Amino acid sequence: MSDGEPSYIDYEVFLAPAFSAASFANTLVLATNNPSDTPLDLSTPLSRVLFDVQEIDTHIDSLTTKAALPLLEHTRDHAESSGRIRQEVEAQVASLTESYRTLQKEVIDRYEVAEQVRLTAERLCQTVKLGRAVARCLMLGRQLEVRMSELGGIGSAKKEDHRAMVRSADTLLSLRQIFAASGGGEEGEGLDRVSVINTLKNELANPGERSISSRAQQVVKEFSMSSLLTSSGQSSSSTYTQTEDTKSRTTSALLTLYLLSPTPPNTAIEDFQPTLLLNALQDYLQTALKSSLASLSRSLSTLPTLDRTLLEVSARCQNIVALEALLESTKSPAHPLLEAPPVMEGQHLERKAPVNFLRPILQALDTSSLPSYFWRSLASSLSPRVQEIMHRGGVSARTLRSNKEKVKDAVRECVNRGSQLPTGPMNRGKTVMAGNWEREAAVMVGSIMGALGR
Numbered sequence: 001m002s003d004g005e006p007s008y009i010d011y012e013v014f015l016a017p018a019f020s021a022a023s024f025a026n027t028l029v030l031a032t033n034n035p036s037d038t039p040l041d042l043s044t045p046l047s048r049v050l051f052d053v054q055e056i057d058t059h060i061d062s063l064t065t066k067a068a069l070p071l072l073e074h075t076r077d078h079a080e081s082s083g084r085i086r087q088e089v090e091a092q093v094a095s096l097t098e099s100y101r102t103l104q105k106e107v108i109d110r111y112e113v114a115e116q117v118r119l120t121a122e123r124l125c126q127t128v129k130l131g132r133a134v135a136r137c138l139m140l141g142r143q144l145e146v147r148m149s150e151l152g153g154i155g156s157a158k159k160e161d162h163r164a165m166v167r168s169a170d171t172l173l174s175l176r177q178i179f180a181a182s183g184g185g186e187e188g189e190g191l192d193r194v195s196v197i198n199t200l201k202n203e204l205a206n207p208g209e210r211s212i213s214s215r216a217q218q219v220v221k222e223f224s225m226s227s228l229l230t231s232s233g234q235s236s237s238s239t240y241t242q243t244e245d246t247k248s249r250t251t252s253a254l255l256t257l258y259l260l261s262p263t264p265p266n267t268a269i270e271d272f273q274p275t276l277l278l279n280a281l282q283d284y285l286q287t288a289l290k291s292s293l294a295s296l297s298r299s300l301s302t303l304p305t306l307d308r309t310l311l312e313v314s315a316r317c318q319n320i321v322a323l324e325a326l327l328e329s330t331k332s333p334a335h336p337l338l339e340a341p342p343v344m345e346g347q348h349l350e351r352k353a354p355v356n357f358l359r360p361i362l363q364a365l366d367t368s369s370l371p372s373y374f375w376r377s378l379a380s381s382l383s384p385r386v387q388e389i390m391h392r393g394g395v396s397a398r399t400l401r402s403n404k405e406k407v408k409d410a411v412r413e414c415v416n417r418g419s420q421l422p423t424g425p426m427n428r429g430k431t432v433m434a435g436n437w438e439r440e441a442a443v444m445v446g447s448i449m450g451a452l453g454r
Contacts, residue, residue, distance in 0.1 A: 008065035009052055039376040130190050134197060137178055141200045144208055151215065162219070162252040168212050169259040173336055175205050178393045180265070213260050213276060220280045221252035221287070226422045228311055228320035251330055254357055263337040272338050274360060281361045284323070285370065288316040289377055297385040300448070301396040303403055310414040317374055317418030324370040325421060327358040371419050375440035386451040404452050408445050
């Protein structure tokens with residue numbers, strides 16, 4: 001409404017932000033009625049509101065009539081402006097649409113093709129990597145067959161080549177290393193899904209490892225360098241060639257058992273326990289102890305056979321002395337599956353791994369030397385056998401008691417003789433820890449004399 005036209009309508013009331021239609025209607029009803037009247041007269045306030053609405057409608061018609069031309073011009077100008085804006089927007093949209101089509105053709109379509117190429121190349125790389133691993137395994141498998149055939153020996157026309165055991169063990173370790181590297185990105189990933197590799201593992205690698213281990217264990221079991229007794233019971237000396245061949249064969253067997261011993265993942269050198277090697281050595285000692293105990297028990301009941309039996313026991317202990325010397329001179333080889341201890345710059349770390357094969361077996365048996373372990377173990381097992389003979393009584397017990405001084409001297413001589421290195425071209429005149437076997441001799445004598453009494 002223009003300022004020049006008077007109006008009785010109070011526009012400020014209706015334009016106020018806090019305007020409430022219910023409050024306005026209530027005020028209007030109360031202004032035109034007495035609150036105590038019953039019923040209330042609503043026609044007067046309603047006529048007032050309708051009159052105000054009609055007044056405003058008339059005022060709107062008057063304004064639109066007077067300003068029709070400016071309104072039409074404004075509407076026309078607004079429509080023209082909207083048309084121009086729409087045309088500009090449509091042009092921009094068309095340009096964007098064309099740019100998107102170009103982008104899709106130049107980038108998105110090419111990206112999809114490139115992604116397919118990338119995926120194909122990646123899978124080809126995986127196939128090539130797997131193929132190389134398979135090829136290497138097959139090459140190692142063929143190498144293992146050749147090296148196992150080089151062993152020769154029993155059932156073969158070729159002469160035995162004991163060094164082929166170590167070469168075969170190296171090949172088996174290489175195969176074991178590939179099979180163990182089965183993690184993501186490692187060389188052996190996915191090999192377990194290749195049929196030819198499973199065949200190689202089940203029909204060549206595993207049986208070959210068992211065969212080589214059994215062959216090496218048999219060599220250790222048959223180790224003998226003592227020449228105290230021959231098949232005829234006479235003393236004899238081994239030739240240099242025989243001695244060296246026995247040492248060389250046994251060294252190859254020891255190295256083979258060390259390399260083929262199970263290696264748990266992430267095992268450090270200083271924590272490695274060559275279980276196959278230790279078991280073979282312990283079996284060798286136990287066999288010598290059982291044989292010596294059985295023969296001594298029989299001979300103490302029949303004294304005429306005691307001298308020969310003590311000679312046999314001395315021969316077994318001499319073999320143990322020779323084995324100890326061989327273990328001490330055999331250094332532990334590099335093992336590809338063991339982790340070397342980290343060495344910091346400027347820091348010296350002592351190597352805790354065994355420098356030879358003697359240390360781990362001494363630690364496993366908790367002894368200072370193998371001959372000492374042999375005599376003390378034999379003495380502890382022999383004492384109950386002597387007591388059993390004495391409890392049975394009879395001629396055997398009386399003969400043993402009457403000849404106890406002779407038996408005492410013979411046993412002491414047996415310990416001293418058995419604690420020497422076997423005589424031969426390499427060891428003639430040498431002894432191991434000479435003069436330090438009195439305790440072992442006393443223990444052996446005590447195990448017999450204790451049951452005989454004074």
